Amino acid sequence: MSWDFSTEPEWQEQLDWIERFCREEIEPFTLAFPYATYSRQHAPKALRDHADGLKQQVKDKGLWGIFLDKEVGGPGFGQVKLALVNEILGRYGAAPAIFGCQAPDTGNMDILAKYGTEDQKERWLKPLFNQEMRSCYSMTEPHGGSDTRNFKTTSVRDGDDYVINGEKWFSSFGKTADIIVVMCNNGMFVVEQGTPGLEFLDGAGIHAHIRYNNVRVPADHLLGGEGQSRELAQHRLSGGRIHHAMRAVAQVKLALDMMCERAISRESRGVQISEHQMVQDAIAESYMQVQMLRLLVLQTAWKIDHIGGLAARADIGACKIMAAKTLRDVVYRAHHIHGALGTTNLTPLQQMWASAPTMSMMDGPDEVHKVVITRELLKQYEPHEGLFPREYLPAKREAARRKFQWLIDSDQEVKDHVAQMDRYASMSEYGRSSAGPGEPRVVSSRTSASSLGPQKGRHPAARRGHGTHDQGSGVPVPGTRMTFQRFRTLVTDTSRASYHRQATALGAACRRKGASWN
Numbered sequence: 001m002s003w004d005f006s007t008e009p010e011w012q013e014q015l016d017w018i019e020r021f022c023r024e025e026i027e028p029f030t031l032a033f034p035y036a037t038y039s040r041q042h043a044p045k046a047l048r049d050h051a052d053g054l055k056q057q058v059k060d061k062g063l064w065g066i067f068l069d070k071e072v073g074g075p076g077f078g079q080v081k082l083a084l085v086n087e088i089l090g091r092y093g094a095a096p097a098i099f100g101c102q103a104p105d106t107g108n109m110d111i112l113a114k115y116g117t118e119d120q121k122e123r124w125l126k127p128l129f130n131q132e133m134r135s136c137y138s139m140t141e142p143h144g145g146s147d148t149r150n151f152k153t154t155s156v157r158d159g160d161d162y163v164i165n166g167e168k169w170f171s172s173f174g175k176t177a178d179i180i181v182v183m184c185n186n187g188m189f190v191v192e193q194g195t196p197g198l199e200f201l202d203g204a205g206i207h208a209h210i211r212y213n214n215v216r217v218p219a220d221h222l223l224g225g226e227g228q229s230r231e232l233a234q235h236r237l238s239g240g241r242i243h244h245a246m247r248a249v250a251q252v253k254l255a256l257d258m259m260c261e262r263a264i265s266r267e268s269r270g271v272q273i274s275e276h277q278m279v280q281d282a283i284a285e286s287y288m289q290v291q292m293l294r295l296l297v298l299q300t301a302w303k304i305d306h307i308g309g310l311a312a313r314a315d316i317g318a319c320k321i322m323a324a325k326t327l328r329d330v331v332y333r334a335h336h337i338h339g340a341l342g343t344t345n346l347t348p349l350q351q352m353w354a355s356a357p358t359m360s361m362m363d364g365p366d367e368v369h370k371v372v373i374t375r376e377l378l379k380q381y382e383p384h385e386g387l388f389p390r391e392y393l394p395a396k397r398e399a400a401r402r403k404f405q406w407l408i409d410s411d412q413e414v415k416d417h418v419a420q421m422d423r424y425a426s427m428s429e430y431g432r433s434s435a436g437p438g439e440p441r442v443v444s445s446r447t448s449a450s451s452l453g454p455q456k457g458r459h460p461a462a463r464r465g466h467g468t469h470d471q472g473s474g475v476p477v478p479g480t481r482m483t484f485q486r487f488r489t490l491v492t493d494t495s496r497a498s499y500h501r502q503a504t505a506l507g508a509a510c511r512r513k514g515a516s517w518n
């Protein structure tokens with residue numbers, strides 16, 4: 001039996017080290033020098049050296065670039081181990097850079113590792129892996145990002161070159177990257193920074209708006225084959241989405257930790273705010289959502305390891321959507337429980353809150369992923385034959401009866417029992433009796449209309465008028481022979497609201513009368 005939710009001790013040791021290292025080394029370094037890792041080129045040499053020292057410690061532990069498989073130069077730990085690592089790194093903004101697994105380089109390395117030639121790997125994958133280079137991924141176009149069929153950027157072969165024309169935006173780090181991986185309708189290309197024809201328009205901060213004006217690249221800058229760009233994009237994005245979701249687990253755990261700490265640290269109306277039930281509700285709801293997200297992400301990681309990213313694409317989409325949703329819900333509650341403080345930049349909550357809608361959008365909006373999930377799910381189904389669904393109970397009962405016909409035919413008591421069931425069934429407009437075979441009817445004819453709701457909606461058993469009447473509640477009651485089975489049948493059969501009320505009262509009356517529950 002390999003259905004195991006525990007972490008092997010050797011890996012747990014690594015995780016403990018990572019947690020300690022992030023908390024004791026990366027977090028203080030980032031708080032003291034916020035730009036030293038984010039814009040390394042502008043940082044003083046002493047800070048770059050310090051960051052390099054931290055990276056060396058990661059390398060010495062064999063944890064550098066852990067997202068890459070062995071055959072392409074990484075340690076090849078697989079997605080489950082990676083998920084457990086990211087669950088820690090995601091708390092500390094600079095940690096992915098110190099561990100050599102920051103976006104968008106990871107996705108571009110994924111493409112180069114899988115589709116690059118040996119020469120391309122040498123020129124671009126190696127330096128990216130060693131962080132001697134930074135990259136950008138340029139896919140989204142201003143007139144439409146969700147649907148690649150709207151894209152207009154194309155390349156044309158011209159002798160030994162390709163000539164690229166088009167317009168992209170939200171190309172993160174486009175201005176500062178050494179190479180830009182650009183998606184054309186007929187191929188994916190590497191464009192080196194400084195190539196003539198690259199025009200940078202005013203973009204949204206680090207997300208560059210780029211015009212490609214007759215950008216000429218040598219033919220060996222094509223990644224994969226001509227016409228393969230969608231396949232490469234799919235490969236690239238599926239890794240990125242699950243990595244983001246893994247790091248979102250870290251974020252929601254942080255928000256939950258903060259919420260719990262605050263709840264037992266503040267008082268209102270003479271008690272800790274954790275004593276207020278609505279605060280307890282917020283904590284419990286958050287805990288459940290965090291657990292669900294975490295398990296979904298881990299199971300999806302396990303699926304990627306066992307059946308591959310393509311086969312797990314619906315789950316990857318589900319992780320991406322649930323990560324954003326959980327982040328939104330849990331951070332909102334943490335925000336709220338921190339009162340005014342939660343609304344400021346004095347804790348990480350405000351930044352986490354802002355990242356929730358961003359997460360719903362980047363790597364494709366939730367709606368598009370829902371379409372994929374549904375499409376993949378529906379592939380597993382077939383339409384039912386005829387008018388009725390497979391779960392249509394009369395047909396299922398008939399088939400079940402046929403299966404046991406031998407038993408009915410061979411035993412007179414069973415035969416009588418079945419005949420009695422059929423009699424009761426024929427008396428009920430729902431196709432089933434509200435009372436079990438051999439039981440007296442339970443509802444009184446003296447029951448007042450007010451206690452049962454409108455006459456018109458009353459259960460057929462009530463209209464037929466059997467049984468006794470409870471003086472206390474004014475509801476129809478059974479004798480002590482009322483069994484749980486019959487009570488349950490009534491609850492199951494009564495779909496209208498008034499019947500539920502009736503059934504609940506009946507259950508209470510049953511208990512008062514000391515009716516048998518089995």
Ligand SMILES: Cc1cc2nc3c(=O)[nH]c(=O)nc-3n(C[C@H](O)[C@H](O)[C@H](O)COP(=O)(O)OP(=O)(O)OC[C@H]3O[C@@H](n4cnc5c(N)ncnc54)[C@H](O)[C@@H]3O)c2cc1C
Nearest residue numbers: 137138139140144145146170171172361362363364365367
């Ligand atoms: C922080 C950030 C970083 C990013 N980095 C990069 C990057 O490095 N490189 C890059 O290429 N892109 C990047 N993007 C862009 C991102 O991939 C796109 O924003 C995303 O794919 C959506 O495209 P769009 O913005 O054009 O939205 P649109 O395609 O215009 O969609 C807008 C809305 O229309 C609706 N919609 C669209 N399609 C459907 C559908 N099929 N069914 C139902 N509703 C639908 C949805 O409500 C959707 O949210 C980044 C975005 C963000 C926010």
